[in-house]
Amino acid sequence: MSERETAQAISDRAAAWVARMDREGHDPAVRAELKAWLAGDDRRRGAYFRAKAAWSMLDRATVLGAGQIQSHEVAAVGGAWFSRRRLLWGGGAAAAAAAALVVGFAGMDFLGAPDQRIRTAIGEIRRVPLSDGSFAAVNTQTSLDVTMKPEVRQVELTTGEAWFQVAKDRTRPFVVEVGDLRVRAVGTAFAVKRTAGGIDVQVTEGVVEVWRVGDEANLQRVAAGARAFIAPEEAITPVVAAGEEIDKALAWRTGQLVFDGDTVAEAVAEFNRYNTRKIEVAGAALGGQKMIGRFRTNEPDAFARAVATLMDARAEITADRIILSQD
Known part of the structure; x- marks a missing residue:
């Protein structure tokens, strides 16, 4: 001992x-x-x-x-x-x-309290100006802390997803921390999404650098129109071009969901992130069918009616849930 x-x-x-x-x-x-x-x-x-x-x-x-x-x-x-x-x-x-x-x-944390604590509820999408002149669009069920220091601008993303329009300041990098992952920019625009399956980084403007703490030698640069996905305990995957995919994935910033070849089950999972009234799909066959469409995040009933019409299905809409099924 x-x-x-x-x-x-x-x-x-x-x-x-x-x-x-x-x-x-x-x-x-x-x-x-x-x-x-x-x-x-x-x-x-x-x-x-x-x-x-x-x-x-x-x-x-x-x-x-x-x-x-x-x-x-x-x-x-x-x-x-x-x-x-x-x-x-x-x-x-x-x-x-x-x-x-x-x-x-x-009453203070030993390491200092953040300058801003941003939390969003189910279905809430916030557009938040930051004190350095940057801007954050914060998606549903997201938790992040912002700390502005003389040497660095730090954002800790605990859950959810956010898109950042970063004010240019070469003396103070803008760093998003997600567990042991770091995403660094100076003046650019990018989104970071944390899910159970991993972390998705999507760049809409400029270039960001992505690395794991302790593995800085394997830093990846991700340019506008590209994305990188990092699974837990795995190396950063090669950067892939995905301009149209990024535009679709970030439609939530304007309160919309865009589907283009997604399955009904995938679309339902997205809608359920934004609404307390959940959609259920009865039957794997219906859930596996693919669809195209653009919908408001807070209109699951409109989505259900569209699926019923396009897929020759039935939408049972009640006050607390929506059931999609086929005879």
Whole structure:
């Protein structure tokens, strides 16, 4: 059995982490490494909290400590010491500041809260301007967090799908994080969709770079009119041209669903993503028939009637469900 880490060692390591995050906190890989370290021992989060509070107190002193002596002093954190070129307060001012910082940090995530949290319900499609001048079209049942930093613009996509029109800023890449996958752009337009089967990246303008954390050597460049699909635990598939497919797949941005050779079962699955009143298909034969059409996402009854007419089928429409069947 390995020896239990001492409190002093945890405090020393926490102080080192705070200093490293001050320098490299924009790097997703560094933040992931910190999260893993914090998860390794319950005591580490408390130590990191104390270290961050002391570090931030030094930041505050730079602004409010006019007249104090400049120095290369150190701040004590749970017995650990680390240096920084900052002004230090003395006596009661430092104690009061520390108390205020404890209150302020108590309700905050250690790694910082995102600037924007965007969540959509079933059937909801949102068009959201971002603070950097970019724009996001957010599809049904999607969850994403946006964090703007001086070095990078970060979007964490947890579920669902979004299309981004990225404002040009060569000094700050725009990076979408989906698990261990990264999609990076400077000024372009692209969509990222997360499903149980994998992650679909579709580019409508410019070029994006796609890679897995830890496998940067296998970075793929995806240009406008092309897409890349990445299955879990598998390599990024070769980029394929798919201009017309992308236009069809992104019709949801205007509240529409476009089908061109899709099966009835596939079309039904799409409609059910947007509506609480679900469509059911009775019989594999009907579900396997192919169709062409354009429909509003919130009009499953119109879709069902069209299928019934085109496929010589029957649509039973009630308040809580729609059943498609053939005699």
